[in-house]
Every structure is written in structure tokens, then in C-alpha cells.
Amino acid sequence: MYIIKNAMRNISRSLGRNILIGIIAFVIAVSSTVAISIKQSAQTAEAEALKNLTITASIGIDRTKLQSEAGTDRTVFRELLSSVETLSLEDMQKYSASTEVKAFNYSLESSLSGSDSFEAYTETDTVVAATDDTKDINAPVKENLGGFSGIGQQGDFTVIGYNNTGGMSNFISGENKISDGTLFNFTNDNTCVISDTLAAYNDLAVGDTITVTNPNLDTENYILTISGIYTSTSTSDSSIEMKFSTAQDPANQIYTSYSTLSAITTASSTDATVSTNTDGVELTTALRSTISGVYSFANIEDYNDYKDNLTNMGLSDNYTLTSTDVTQYEASLAPINNLSNFANIFLILVLSIGGVILVVLNIFNIRERKYEVGVLTAIGMKKYKVATQFMTELFMVTFVSIIIGTMAGAFISVPTANYLLENQISAAQSTETQQAQNLGQVGSGGGLGIAPVSTESVNYLDNINASIDLSVTAQLMGIGVLLTIVSSLGAMIFIVRFEPLKILSNRN
């Protein structure tokens, strides 16, 4: 009991020394609190983001691999590229038969033109040029972008046929909403949904029919019945694309079932006439179409396992599984991960430097207190009691400082974390912008008419919910105890080895 009393009295009698120790412990506590809470909230944020992540992926040609095989020779690359066929629906379905795949959806996309009674929506008069006969200027550009290949006319509409609602991400996300009528049927019954803009533009209502034509052959007509009209909240930041092609205007997207569109494209190729032009290139009037398959995964582990398994399932290494969700997710975590790493290093630095300072300080203190140790042991205080008293003093000072420091740290950790995160994000964004500039994608560049390729900007995790909870407090207390013990170890050893006899020969 008197040990605690003496310890408290000693603290108040040597304030200078204890304030110094207190300030150091305080600084360590504040820094550690901020660092630990950043680390912890980064983990929570990551887990949270992962929980909300729906992962969809598709199998495509591994261009990176082909590119590295081809080296710098562009013609070799083109040859390699054309030698690898896009996966057929059957193949895609075959690879979907895996326990890791939660769902597999596919869609067919084709470009069709309108008719006299059904015209594509255009926003400005300048775009009209694209709808007249010179529209084939788009074709080579489109090919570069990996869309339709070969020579063929581009239509005014993009018609997409889904096998299932599961793949209709625009509708699932709520970007598109059926405002009138119903969704098309998934059977081959020639029903479709069109945008409200397009309906208004052509004065169409649910139940009306529309006539679309093969852009390669205007005598080839297909009639679809409008089962529903959708509104789109999609903000048309695709103004560049619209000027480039009306078919890419969200308003000119027609949604139908896979069965319907597949019946149309099959009929088109059955009836197609093939000719050879003067350059010896084979031309067909058949509608061009692209099939895409989308694999959904319940979690990132399944996605990664599946990616690893694909080669075992017989997929050639010319193909690869890619997911914009995963790349976006990974990119979105970059700032928070940077911050977390930074916090880690910071924590280690603070603890080691702080620890060393405390050790040195305590050794100095104990030398100063040698006389006190001598007196106490000479008048019969057991060494362990002296050590306990000195420890108590140190613990009291350190603990009070740590508690105050933790509170202060808790107070500033949220703004600090968010400020640091903001810096990280703007750093990441400027890198992103730099990359875009490197790719020649400067500003709005409407005149160039080139759509941004895949630099859909990343939605960074931009808010940390840094808060001090029990586990952080416990960790800090642990750190505090550890630091105090470590830093007072030197002092304790000194006390234990002290010979009380020396006190007699010390005449001062």
C-alpha cells in the first residue's frame, strides 16, 4: 500500500522527469491509435467492399499473351489474333459446368438498321450523316476496338438478346427500368423492349410493331413486337460515342431474347449471298453478331479458383478469364492498401523509436535515482519492492498518458485517416489521368471521335470509418504494458544488481 502512496508522491515530486516520459508515451499512443485504427478500418472497408461485390467475368482471347508472343510485329499479332477463334456458345457453356460458377448467362449482340416507319434517335443534326449511306466509314475504326470484325455495314440500332434476366445487368442495377408494358419473353416470339426516347421519337406504344432491316441488305426485314418500354437513367456521358455511331446511343438499344435474335441471325446467314470484291475479300450479306458469356461468382475465392481451374478444364492458354469487377475492386483498394501499409510502417517506426527513447530515458533516470535505490535498500526495503515502486511510477505515468493519448488519437484518427486517404486517392487519380493522357485520351476530345477504351474511372473506397473499438484499446493497452516493461527492464536489472553497501562508501 505504502508503495503506491510513495509512487504517487514521487511522481508529483519529480514532475519534469515524468512529464517528459508522459509526453513520449502520449505521442506513441496518439500515433499508434491513428495507425492501428487506420489499419483496422482498412481491413473492415476491404471486407465490406468484398461482401458487396458481385463478380462477373468472361472468357476472352488473351491479348496480352498474344501481344507478347508477337513482339513488336503488328502483322504477326493480327495473324495470331485471327487464328484464335472466339469461343462458341457451346464452349462457354461447357466451361460453365463448374461448382465455382454461380450462374452463367449469355447474350447475342447484332447491329440492325431501321426502316421508313422506324428511325434511330439522333440527338443533333450533325449526326444524321452517320445514318445515311456513307456510314461504312465506321467499320475500320470499330474493328480496332475489338467489336465487329470484317467488313460489313453498321446498323442504326444495337439489338441485344439475352438468355435470361440474370445477364441483364442494366436492368438489375436499376439503370434501366420497364416503365410501360412488360419485359420480352425468353422464347422466340419476336417480342422486344425499346427505350422511351426511341418510342417517343417514332410515336410508338406497347403492342406496336417495329421493322428492322439488315444493314447489308435492305430487303431483309424482321418484325418485332414491342412488349415494353424502358426508361434509362443512364447519364449519357457517352456523347463521344453517340457522335461516332447512333447504334451506341443508349436510346437506340433494343433488348430481346436470345432465342429471338438468334433466330434472326440464323435466318440471315441461311439466306445470305456471298460475293468476292475486287481485292479478293469475301463479302457476305449475313448479319454480323457477337456472342458474349458472363460467368457469375459468389465470391472472389471462387473466381480465383475458377481462373486457376480453367486450364485443367481444357481451355487453351490463348484465352483468359477477366473480370472488370475484380480489376475495379483491386484498383479501388489501392489507396486504402497504400494507407494501410503506410500505417503499418509508421506504427513500427513509432514503436521502435519511441521504445528506444523510453529505454534510454529510463536508464538515465535510474542512474539519477541510484542514490534513492541505495537509501531504500540500506534502510531495509527489499529490492523487489523498490523495483515495484519504480515500476508503479512508470506505469502510472505511461498509462495515464496512453489513456489520454488514445482518446486524443480516437478523436483525430477519423479526420486524419480520411485526409490521408484523400491524398492517396488523388495520387491514384493523377496516375490514372496520366495513363489516360499517355493513351491519347485527353479531355472530351469529341473531334477525334474515339471512344475511351476501358478507362472506366475507378470508384475508390474513399471513406474510412476509423473508430476506436475495444480491440484497438486492448491492443494499445498491450502495447503500453509491453513498452513500459521493456523500457523499465534496464532499470529493474540495475536495481536487482545494486549493492546497498555502496551507499556507505558514498560520502555525498
Added chain:
Amino acid sequence: MSILKLDNLTYSYDGGKKNILNGINLEFEKGKIYAIIGKSGEGKTTTLSLLSGLTSPTKGHIYYDDKDLNKIDKYKYRSKMVGVIFQGYNLLPQLTAEENVILALDLAGKKIKHKKEVAKNALLSVELGGDKVRRRILKLSGGEQQRVAIARTLCYEPDIIFADEPTGNLDNDTGDGIMKIFSKLASEQNKCVIIVTHSDKVASFADKVITLKDGLAE
């Protein structure tokens, strides 16, 4: 009956190279003042540190109340059975006179309610009172510090009191005052007082004078 007995007490520093005490046989009784005198460097302080259990003899034994000092808890011995008044007083400067005394009471394990009262009385018995009781040690004169050191040993009522050159740093009058206190302690409180000194004047207050020469006692 003796309270302290030295049997062939031998001591050397530096692992036997420097012999200080060469076999001392002595007995001390309660109620008496002893003066161990000798020239500087004869080993007076060394003897005291052996008697107070701060170090152990190289050879021979010290018996306190017929118990071998080497076989009892020396911290308990120092804090309860004996009191040492060190040559440099060895008070804690950050504490007041009163607090220094209370610390000794705490260490002796005295379970008394009014420690302040006891400490004050101990200080009064060495003629230290008033506001000096609550002064920090460094604000007291040498004589006053000496008295605090004495009060610190008196307060827990040990059987034996050791004092190393108790008047060494004091003027004659103060020194005489201190010696009178020791005399009273022996005669009135039945303490065994052992004083180590080089001063013949101090020795004149003793019931028995022991001379230390060439490591032997006469």
C-alpha cells in the same frame, strides 16, 4: 546477555587481497553506549556495514540475539531490528523530514494508525519541531538532517542503533547535543548504541570504548 556478538569477524576487500578485519571477538549489550574508535582507514565503516548486514563477513560470524546474521532476512533485520545512522545521513531529498520518518515506519511494517503523530514525536525527541518537520531535507541544516536521520531510526524502536561518525560534520555544541540524545537512548530506552568514530571526545560519552587497530579490536 548480549544482543550482538562478533565471533572471529574477518573481512577483506578485493577477494582477500586487502585484509581489513582480522578476527574480531566482541559482545554488545542493551542499555549501553559503545564507541569503536580508530584512525581513518582502519575499517570502522566496514565494521558497521558488517554489523548492519549490508555485507557479509569473509570469515567468522555475527550473532544477533543468538541468531547467525547470515541466516536471517537482512532486509527485515535492517528495517526492524537495527537502525543505522549513516555518515552521509542518507535521507531522501525529495521527501520532507516527516515523510522520511514515516517511510521508515512503513518499511518496519508498523501497523499504527497515526504515523504522522509518531513521526512528529520521534522528531520532537531529537529536538526538531515546528515547521521544520514539513520541510524538504535539503532545506535543513546538517545538524537538523542528522537529527532527522536519528529520528528515522528511533521511530520504529529497534534494539540496536548504529551511528557512523555522528558528529563528524557538526560543530561542537550540536555534536554534544546529539551525543546526549544517544546517552538518553541507552540509559532511558535500553537501546544498544554502537558509535563508530575517530573522535576521542565522542568516545568520552561511551560506556565502553573499543579501539580498532590493524584489523583487531582492543
